[in-house]
Amino acid sequence: MSTTVDEMSRRTGAMSSAELSGERESRATVGDVTVANPRMVCRDVDVWYGAKQAIKGVSLDIGKNEVVSMIGPSGCGKSTFLRCLNRMNDTIDGCRVTGSIQLDGQDIYDKGLDPVPLRAQVGMVFQKPNPFPKSIYENVAYGARIHGLTNNKAELDELVSASLQKAGLWNEVKDRLDQPGTGLSGGQQQRLCIARTIAVSPEVILMDEPCSALDPIATAIIEELIDELRANYSIAIVTHSMQQAARVSQRTAYFHLGDLIEVGETNQIFTNPKHRLTEDYITGRFG
Amino acid sequence: MVGDNTAAPVGDIAGGHTVRRYDQELAKLRGIILDMGQRVIEQTQAAVAALVDGKDTQAYRVLDREPQIDFLSLDADEEIFRVIARRQPTAVDLRIVLALSRIAGDVERAGDKAVRIARQSLALREGGLMPGALPSDALKDLLRKLDDHACCMFERSIQAVAGFDVELALGVFEDEPRLFGASDEARDFLGQEDLAGFTPRQIVCLLTGAHALERIGNHASNIAEQVIYVSEGKDIRYRNREILIETLRRDRAS
Amino acid sequence: MNNARAAGAPPQRTIDIVNASLKRRYAKERRFRLLGLGAVVLGLLFVALLFADIVGKGYTAFQQTYIQLPVTFDASVIDPEGALDPETLRRANYAALIRKAQREVFPEVTARRDTRALGSMISVGASSHLRDMVLADPDLIGTTKEVWLLADDDIDMLVKGHIDRTLPESERRVKDQTLGWVERLESEGRIEKRFNTIFFTHGTSREPELAGIAGALMGSFYTLALTLLFSFPIGVGAALYLEEFAPKNRWTDLIEVNINNLAAVPSIVFGLLGLAVFIGIFGVPRSTPLIAALVLSLMTLPTIIIASRAALKSVPPSIREAALGVGASPLQTQLHHVLPLAMPGMLTGTIIGMAQALGETAPLLMIGMIAFIVDIPSGFTSPSTVLPVQIFLWADSPERAFVERTSAAIMVLLAFLILMNLTAVLLRRRFERRW
Numbered sequence: 001m002s003t004t005v006d007e008m009s010r011r012t013g014a015m016s017s018a019e020l021s022g023e024r025e026s027r028a029t030v031g032d033v034t035v036a037n038p039r040m041v042c043r044d045v046d047v048w049y050g051a052k053q054a055i056k057g058v059s060l061d062i063g064k065n066e067v068v069s070m071i072g073p074s075g076c077g078k079s080t081f082l083r084c085l086n087r088m089n090d091t092i093d094g095c096r097v098t099g100s101i102q103l104d105g106q107d108i109y110d111k112g113l114d115p116v117p118l119r120a121q122v123g124m125v126f127q128k129p130n131p132f133p134k135s136i137y138e139n140v141a142y143g144a145r146i147h148g149l150t151n152n153k154a155e156l157d158e159l160v161s162a163s164l165q166k167a168g169l170w171n172e173v174k175d176r177l178d179q180p181g182t183g184l185s186g187g188q189q190q191r192l193c194i195a196r197t198i199a200v201s202p203e204v205i206l207m208d209e210p211c212s213a214l215d216p217i218a219t220a221i222i223e224e225l226i227d228e229l230r231a232n233y234s235i236a237i238v239t240h241s242m243q244q245a246a247r248v249s250q251r252t253a254y255f256h257l258g259d260l261i262e263v264g265e266t267n268q269i270f271t272n273p274k275h276r277l278t279e280d281y282i283t284g285r286f287g
Numbered sequence: 288m289v290g291d292n293t294a295a296p297v298g299d300i301a302g303g304h305t306v307r308r309y310d311q312e313l314a315k316l317r318g319i320i321l322d323m324g325q326r327v328i329e330q331t332q333a334a335v336a337a338l339v340d341g342k343d344t345q346a347y348r349v350l351d352r353e354p355q356i357d358f359l360s361l362d363a364d365e366e367i368f369r370v371i372a373r374r375q376p377t378a379v380d381l382r383i384v385l386a387l388s389r390i391a392g393d394v395e396r397a398g399d400k401a402v403r404i405a406r407q408s409l410a411l412r413e414g415g416l417m418p419g420a421l422p423s424d425a426l427k428d429l430l431r432k433l434d435d436h437a438c439c440m441f442e443r444s445i446q447a448v449a450g451f452d453v454e455l456a457l458g459v460f461e462d463e464p465r466l467f468g469a470s471d472e473a474r475d476f477l478g479q480e481d482l483a484g485f486t487p488r489q490i491v492c493l494l495t496g497a498h499a500l501e502r503i504g505n506h507a508s509n510i511a512e513q514v515i516y517v518s519e520g521k522d523i524r525y526r527n528r529e530i531l532i533e534t535l536r537r538d539r540a541s
Numbered sequence: 542m543n544n545a546r547a548a549g550a551p552p553q554r555t556i557d558i559v560n561a562s563l564k565r566r567y568a569k570e571r572r573f574r575l576l577g578l579g580a581v582v583l584g585l586l587f588v589a590l591l592f593a594d595i596v597g598k599g600y601t602a603f604q605q606t607y608i609q610l611p612v613t614f615d616a617s618v619i620d621p622e623g624a625l626d627p628e629t630l631r632r633a634n635y636a637a638l639i640r641k642a643q644r645e646v647f648p649e650v651t652a653r654r655d656t657r658a659l660g661s662m663i664s665v666g667a668s669s670h671l672r673d674m675v676l677a678d679p680d681l682i683g684t685t686k687e688v689w690l691l692a693d694d695d696i697d698m699l700v701k702g703h704i705d706r707t708l709p710e711s712e713r714r715v716k717d718q719t720l721g722w723v724e725r726l727e728s729e730g731r732i733e734k735r736f737n738t739i740f741f742t743h744g745t746s747r748e749p750e751l752a753g754i755a756g757a758l759m760g761s762f763y764t765l766a767l768t769l770l771f772s773f774p775i776g777v778g779a780a781l782y783l784e785e786f787a788p789k790n791r792w793t794d795l796i797e798v799n800i801n802n803l804a805a806v807p808s809i810v811f812g813l814l815g816l817a818v819f820i821g822i823f824g825v826p827r828s829t830p831l832i833a834a835l836v837l838s839l840m841t842l843p844t845i846i847i848a849s850r851a852a853l854k855s856v857p858p859s860i861r862e863a864a865l866g867v868g869a870s871p872l873q874t875q876l877h878h879v880l881p882l883a884m885p886g887m888l889t890g891t892i893i894g895m896a897q898a899l900g901e902t903a904p905l906l907m908i909g910m911i912a913f914i915v916d917i918p919s920g921f922t923s924p925s926t927v928l929p930v931q932i933f934l935w936a937d938s939p940e941r942a943f944v945e946r947t948s949a950a951i952m953v954l955l956a957f958l959i960l961m962n963l964t965a966v967l968l969r970r971r972f973e974r975r976w
Binding site: 086088091093116117118120123124125126128130131132133142143146147193196197198200253 | 788789857859860861862863864865867868869870877878882934945
Binding site: 273278 | 303304305306375377378379380381382426428520
């Protein structure tokens with residue numbers, strides 16, 4: 001047993017020197033990054049912010065009808081990786097992405113590919129509920145309007161109500177669709193954002209800490225919603241709450257200092273993680 | 288190895304949490320179980336002394352001290368309940384808590400076995416039929432050997448819990464054949480057609496006592512299984528022991 | 542010492558130490574608050590003084606002295622041929638009518654010098670007033686009517702009390718003789734102060750009683766309208782590009798620094814620039830709202846760009862992410878979401894820039910806006926002047942009556958400035974509440 005103490009101290013020592021130099025080789029990922037039925041396939045993704053490498057050789061599949069959760073300490077690159085999946089990183093100056101990320105076999109970083117339609121296919125829900133300061137109806141209808149998904153008002157009405165129903169918000173707001181979306185409670189706002197995202201019928205929904213600003217009840221409602229949405233969408237969720245990752249996801253990926261340390265069935269990750277770093281993190285031993 | 292572990296009774300496997308109070312809670316839980324284990328060993332030794340050497344006072348003392356182990360077991364349960372509710376342990380912590388819960392049960396039942404031996408000792412000598420030590424030196428040796436094996440296994444398993452030490456746990460498994468051997472010998476001796484000096488009723492008492500000793504050894508094995516479960520993350524109950532020991536040894540070597 | 546205290550028998554509790562210093566701290570706080578209050582009161586006092594001075598000097602300009610005379614619209618003077626030809630009516634000698642009317646009121650005045658003094662009591666603009674009456678209603682010809690005629694500025698000053706009647710004649714602008722006539726007219730009820738419509742309807746004039754701010758107001762209006770037209774779209778566009786689209790590199794940094802520097806450039810430099818570039822190279826007609834607007838646009842652009850960028854920055858990035866996240870293009874994101882939210886801030890900045898432009902004088906002097914222009918400008922390229930320049934010109938005039946007109950014009954300018962700033966505040970408050 002005493003040998004483990006040595007191992008640990010050696011490991012932490014190596015870690016801090018690596019942090020200082022920032023020139024560490026990427027770590028091999030423990031566990032199987034592939035799935036039988038992938039929707040998105042990422043291979044050897046590196047992300048650089050200027051000279052700083054934020055993601056080091058990450059490979060990960062996102063399967064159809066599954067929820068993949070990404071966990072890890074702050075600054076581990078999980079959000080960065082998530083934002084690569086719909087090219088939200090394009091808006092950041094000096095951000096460079098290499099490697100391949102494919103959506104249904106199409107490389108999304110292909111020179112000729114337009115990120116605008118991509119973001120309709122890969123929707124995103126953000127940490128802070130961010131409804132537009134417009135009416136509830138307009139919030140949901142906006143995406144459909146700009147993409148021209150509907151031909152007339154009746155179709156748009158139908159789409160708005162269907163999206164709100166899918167997001168489990170319809171019964172709460174059906175009588176006040178013309179009221180501002182910003183007037184809803186935090187949890188309702190987040191569900192409105194989910195409705196807005198699914199209104200453009202994406203294939204993948206990315207969620208960046210969707211519940212971090214919500215109370216436990218609202219969180220539970222969103223988690224239940226995520227589980228329902230799994231039937232029709234692939235979902236990748238970044239969360240700081242390990243319990244949430246354990247509750248909502250089928251697969252879990254643990255990121256650490258830009259490396260994807262371990263991927264596996266959520267059940268396995270939370271009962272018997274293979275990598276020591278994963279275990280330290282999920283059991284609360286991470287400094 | 289043993290020295291190493293006694294030097295660091297709280298191995299790092301359950302420690303090192305960012306929330307140090309969590310470490311303390313797990314350490315307290317483990318302390319209760321180690322305390323129980325220590326008491327069970329004393330109880331067993333006292334009970335065997337009573338059985339073999341006819342020391343009735345020892346037997347009564349065993350009976351008197353039994354409730355303390357029961358209370359410790361209740362404390363352990365309470366602590367486990369609290370840790371699960373407040374800390375929501377995952378991964379290794381979850382295994383530790385689950386394993387300690389099962390270990391607490393095994394230790395408590397091993398304690399019951401000591402009581403059973405003490406009771407057999409009293410029953411053996413009921414009505415002043417056979418005061419003092421057992422008349423047969425061979426039987427005494429056999430029972431002492433069985434007791435040695437059982438207590439050694441149990442002590443080792445408790446030490447394994449102290450550091451969740453796989454080596455010690457494997458040692459417990461390796462002791463099993465000797466325990467079974469000693470147990471068989473004792474049974475064979477008591478099962479002789481022409482065993483002189485014992486009434487059938489006394490033979491039953493002695494058999495029961497020997498069986499209880501063997502069961503204590505079995506509990507030690509169960510505890511060792513839980514230690515392996517914590518350290519290796521594998522549930523190895525109901526597996527072939529020899530293959531298991533071999534694979535575990537190989538894994539550790541590599 | 543600390544150790545000694547720590548080891549000493551009575552351990553001092555934090556609360557005791559805090560209580561001991563509390564009084565001193567509160568006293569300090571009170572002093573600071575009083576100082577702040579004092580500064581504010583002092584500031585308000587000066588503002589009040591300024592306003593009191595301006596209003597005190599200027600409010601009388603909103604009234605004008607009129608003298609009532611029985612004017613006989615003599616057909617032989619106005620329309621000897623009786624053809625009622627408008628051209629004839631326009632050219633008739635109405636001054637003669639006034640002189641005649643004065644003779645009727647003051648029959649004893651006959652000496653040539655005295656009649657001239659008598660005539661100078663009435664403004665030279667009075668005859669055109671009579672002309673307008675006749676042109677509007679030719680039936681007046683041949684009748685006699687009591688008409689209120691505009692008094693000369695000296696009489697006006699006298700009636701308003703700006704000329705001290707107790708001074709010896711030699712030190713007074715109005716001679717004793719005229720003073721006597723005025724007092725007689727006053728006793729007969731033939732002198733009256735009325736609301737000064739001329740001030741708001743006429744252009745400037747050499748005669749104070751005929752000078753108005755209408756020309757300058759219209760000039761300012763045309764100038765500001767054009768300035769807004771030029772600077773708002775360019776300013777907002779520049780801000781939007783710099784803030785949202787431009788790559789962040791050395792060039793954009795340079796541009797940013799320069800914009801901030803431009804905001805600090807003395808305004809007269811813009812006037813020189815306008816003179817050299819717009820007039821010298823492009824040949825824009827000088828002294829027009831067009832050239833003024835071009836120069837003022839240059840001047841207000843930095844203000845608008847800086848305010849607009851601040852407004853854009855204050856729009857939470859989550860809104861941009863939300864729009865991009867549902868697949869809006871960058872331009873759609875800006876136009877549909879960011880710009881509407883930033884608009885109140887941009888408008889506030891623009892209005893403040895406009896207010897600055899409205900009050901600006903120095904650069905306009907460089908581009909000929911100082912010319913004496915009587916006509917009210919009718920378009921963007923007609924010669925004109927603007928309010929602050931008009932004030933500057935009047936303040937320079939020697940006549941006593943221009944003093945009150947200057948103050949009155951300042952009051953009008955201040956009223957517009959306050960109105961604009963108020964609009965900015967209201968806009969901001971109105972939209973802030975919504976967000």
